[in-house]
């Protein structure tokens with residue numbers, strides 16, 4: 001187990017050293033001053049070492065501060081259910097992993113977690129689940145969304161992450177109160193995608209892209225992202241991922257290192273993977289480059305970053321991330337929501353998790369946007385229809401009352 005509690009002088013010294021190292025050097029990094037980075041530029045920067053690497057991180061930090069400020073927003077994470085109809089080759093809760101005990105939270109457990117988020121000034125929650133598209137599931141989520149809205153008097157922002165659904169379902173859940181949706185493409189490389197998923201109609205690359213478009217049409221702030229360090233993945237492919245995310249014009253991103261799970265088909269390639277530390281380093285560069293390419297989106301500092309490096313999320317915040325997702329799932333279920341191995345914080349209560357993250361964010365020189373939704377500025381700028389924009393800050397609701 002990786003402890004989430006901040007302990008030991010070594011951790012602090014390492015973090016302070018990291019902060020110092022990302023200060024911009026005097027050298028002018030011509031590449032980084034370009035207004036548009038090409039595929040070839042991105043490859044160069046993903047391979048950056050020495051001063052170029054330092055300048056890359058410094059440039060991303062500078063852009064973050066200038067374009068969205070130094071606030072980090074909390075989204076309380078509720079891992080609603082690990083029941084999934086799909087069989088992604090990399091995922092620990094895939095349908096054919098019969099070693100996992102399946103669960104689904106009760107309405108009361110979800111509402112309790114939502115209340116905790118509200119009481120602790122998180123302002124937003126993320127409800128994540130394995131993918132299901134049966135009527136019972138769709139109705140249950142719709143009902144839950146209404147209950148959460150009622151419980152919080154619409155003060156809690158709600159992000160969903162429940163995979164590919166029909167446009168009708170996306171519309172229903174939007175109308176019920178969800179306003180952000182995360183759907184990771186995992187890789188924008190069609191050939192690589194086919195090696196990560198079964199070759200059938202429910203794991204179709206084009207359908208996934210169409211889902212991202214449907215989410216935009218429904219009015220959501222749309223998030224996507226990729227895994228970094230997958231078997232068969234190249235630097236060229238990662239550079240393409242960045243351009244893909246820019247092209248589909250995402251509002252939010254969640255990216256992190258690939259971490260293998262022994263009960264999955266991809267585990268047999270473990271010997272061919274980059275060392276974990278290199279996957280982490282590449283992930284940091286991906287975050288920094290995405291911040292440079294898409295200056296005003298929200299980027300999550302993912303838990304997978306912390307799995308490899310105990311200060312992974314803080315480092316991610318320092319090079320471009322501005323969202324963090326403390327886990328509010330009841331502890332008894334967390335062991336069974338392991339999409340990958342060595343997931344941290346699986347036995348910490350929400351209160352401990354909050355205190356730990358608060359301290360970590362301050363060390364990273366950022367402050368927390370308590371009681372603020374912290375919606376994607378990118379989204380607000382791209383929406384032509386103001387009626388669809390739900391950028392309601394809870395504080396402004398309080399003022400109206």
Ligand code: SF4
Pocket residue numbers: 084085086087088091092093094095129130131163339
């Ligand atoms: S990645 Fe998502 S859709 Fe794929 S098996 Fe895991 S939970 Fe299901």
